[in-house]
Structure formats: C-alpha cells, structure tokens
Amino acid sequence: MVFRAPQNSNSDEAVLVVQPNRSLTWNQSKWLFLLLALCIGLVGLYFFSLGAWLVLPFTGLEICIIGIAIYCHSFCAHSQEIIHIDDTYVRVSDNRNRQAVKCFHKAWLTIVQNHDPKGWYPSRLLIGSHGEYIEVGKNLLEDEREMLANNLRNAIEGF
Incomplete structure (x- = not known):
C-alpha cells in the first residue's frame, strides 16, 4: 500500500x-494468540485428564511455536519504507x-x-x-x- x-x-x-497490506493489528494478533493458546491448552488438558501426561510438554512447545510465528508475522507486516x-x-x-x-x-x-x-x-x-x-x-x-x-x-x- x-x-x-x-x-x-x-x-x-x-x-x-x-x-x-496489514491483515491484523498488534492487538488483534495478541487476541488471536490467546484464542489459539486457549484451544490448544484445553485439548492438552483433556488428554492429560485421560492419563496421557506426555502431551503437556508438546502442548507448551506448540503454543511457543505459534507465538513466535505470530510475532514474526506482525513484525514483518509493520515494516515501512519512507521516500522523501x-x-x-x-x-x-x-x-x-x-x-x-x-x-x-x-x-x-x-x-x-x-x-x-x-x-x-x-x-x-x-x-x-x-x-x-x-x-x-x-x-x-x-x-x-x-x-x-x-x-x-x-x-x-x-x-
């Protein structure tokens, strides 16, 4: 643009x-991350309640990877070049x-x-x-x- x-x-x-073109603002990116982290966390807790405790470290790893990806996307989307x-x-x-x-x-x-x-x-x-x-x-x-x-x-x- x-x-x-x-x-x-x-x-x-x-x-x-x-x-x-920016698809999301920084606040929208944070809300998206929180929504995805909540969904992933609930699935991980469900499997933990069934006795699959080994799912929890991978759930945390998945949440970290999604957070890094959303941060990198937001960082790249907010770049701009200024021509005087x-x-x-x-x-x-x-x-x-x-x-x-x-x-x-x-x-x-x-x-x-x-x-x-x-x-x-x-x-x-x-x-x-x-x-x-x-x-x-x-x-x-x-x-x-x-x-x-x-x-x-x-x-x-x-x-």
Missing part, C-alpha cells in the same frame, strides 16, 4: 510511505534500520522496473544512480508496485 504523507503548505518535499523527495535529493529510509538511509541526487535518479520474462516471479522496482540501486516496494502486489513507480515518476517530474 502506497500513500502520500500529508504535507504542510510551506514544505517543498514530497513524502511517499510504502507499507505492505525534495528539490535536489531523493532519500529512502526503512523504519527498522534508521541508520541505513540511502540518498540519491534527483537529476541522476533512474527508476528501473525489472519484470520476469516468464512471469513466475514478482517484478522488482529499483531506484538509484551511478550503479548503486536499492529495491523499494518488496512487499507490494504487482498493481501496487506499478502505482508506486508511477507515483515516483510523477513526484520526481513534479519538482
């Missing part, structure tokens, strides 16, 4: 925020790694969209200059990646 950040009238900077476009520079930053900000001169910037000739793999949207390119919009769908490329071109040509 790509959207423009709101700008004040005094700013000559365009900001594009690129983030994947001003009069002379284009800066790309990631919200996870604030020190890794790539800055390109706008006059030399090229936008390359690589498509797989057989259509098996998703396209890659690369921006950069002088042989140094970075990929933006990795987590987007094809239509959203096309829209991001058009928004980038329009924002760069608009200044």
Whole structure:
C-alpha cells in the first residue's frame, strides 16, 4: 500500500510511505494468540485428564511455536519504507534500520522496473544512480508496485 504523507503548505518535499497490506493489528494478533493458546491448552488438558501426561510438554512447545510465528508475522507486516523527495535529493529510509538511509541526487535518479520474462516471479522496482540501486516496494502486489513507480515518476517530474 502506497500513500502520500500529508504535507504542510510551506514544505517543498514530497513524502511517499510504502507499507505492505496489514491483515491484523498488534492487538488483534495478541487476541488471536490467546484464542489459539486457549484451544490448544484445553485439548492438552483433556488428554492429560485421560492419563496421557506426555502431551503437556508438546502442548507448551506448540503454543511457543505459534507465538513466535505470530510475532514474526506482525513484525514483518509493520515494516515501512519512507521516500522523501525534495528539490535536489531523493532519500529512502526503512523504519527498522534508521541508520541505513540511502540518498540519491534527483537529476541522476533512474527508476528501473525489472519484470520476469516468464512471469513466475514478482517484478522488482529499483531506484538509484551511478550503479548503486536499492529495491523499494518488496512487499507490494504487482498493481501496487506499478502505482508506486508511477507515483515516483510523477513526484520526481513534479519538482
């Protein structure tokens, strides 16, 4: 999902925020984990009441694995790339790694969209200059990646 950040009238900077579609919020993820843990725990307790006590360690292991999976999914779903476009520079930053900000001169910037000739793999949207390119919009769908490329071109040509 790509959207423009709101700008004040005094700013000559365009900001594009690129983030994947989020299926769940963090609170919904926690409720999902609690629901699954409760169901798994009740099944484990049922088998424990029948005398199968060896089920309990595996029940705990299963709850831990599901918790780790839900946490990793939520962590990846809340990533975003922020693209600042001003009069002379284009800066790309990631919200996870604030020190890794790539800055390109706008006059030399090229936008390359690589498509797989057989259509098996998703396209890659690369921006950069002088042989140094970075990929933006990795987590987007094809239509959203096309829209991001058009928004980038329009924002760069608009200044």
